[in-house]
Amino acid sequence: MDVKRWSILLLGLTLTLMLVGCASFRKKGETTRTEILAPSARMTQSPSPSEEPDFSTLSFLEMNNLYLQLLEEKQAAGGDTEKADDIYLKSLEASLAGESALADRYLQEAILLLGY
C-alpha cells in the first residue's frame, strides 16, 4: 500500500474517533432534564396503628411524611423522641451524601422508634 493511502486511512480513523469522542462528551455534559411533575402527595394517609408498615410500598415522600406526622403526634403527647431524632439526622446526612438506601434504612428505623 502506498503512503498516500496510509495517510488518508489514518486521517479518516482520526476524524471518526474525534466524532465519537465529541458525541460521548456532549452526551455526558447534557444535564438539562425536563420531566412532567407528578401530583404532589402532601401528606400520607394516617395509617392504622395495628398495621405493620410495609416500607417497600412507600415512596420516600410518603415515608418522610409518615415520620413527620408520627413525630408531631408523639411530641404533642409529651413523648421522648430523642432516639428517633438522632436516627433521622443520620438519614438526613446519608441523603446529603447521596446514599439513598442507607438514608431510607435510617428513616424506617426512626419511624419504628416512634412506636409505629
Added chain:
Amino acid sequence: MKNKRLYLIFSFALAVSLFSAALVAPQTAFAESGGGTGTLTADGDGLAGIRGNGTVTISGNGILWIRDHAGDAAITISGNGVRDALPGGWIRYSGFNGSATVSGSQITVALSGYSIHLNATGTGKFVLRGNGSYSVVKDGDVVLTGSWTEDAEVLSIP
C-alpha cells in the same frame, strides 16, 4: 522516497494532534462551564438539602437543619420552631414554619417537610428528594432544570 517518508510522518503527527485535541477540548469546555457561581431555585415537598459556599434562603414547614462547618455563618430565622443545638455542630428547628437565610463559606442547610421554597446562590452540592421542581441559573442562563427525585441525587451548583 525521502519525501514520501516525510509525508507519512507529517500525516501521523497531524493525526495524533487532532486526536489529542478532540479528547482535551471537550473536557476544557466542561471544566469552564462548571466554574463560577450559580443560583438554585427549588419548590416542592420532601427533603431539600444543600451544602457549600454562598447564601441560602429557605422557607416551608417541617424540620430545619443548619450546620456551620467554618464558623463564619450568618443565620437569620423568622417564623416558628423549637431550636436545638445538636452534637456535630447541627442546629435543628423542630416544628419549623417560616423562613431562614444562611450565609457562609461552608454551610449545610436542609429542610424536611412540605411547601419548601429554596433559593441558593453560590457554589455547592444539593439534594432534592420528593415531589417538586428546580432550576439552576448561571450568568442569566438556565443551565439545569429537573424534578425532585425518589433517590438522593447529589447535584452541583452551577
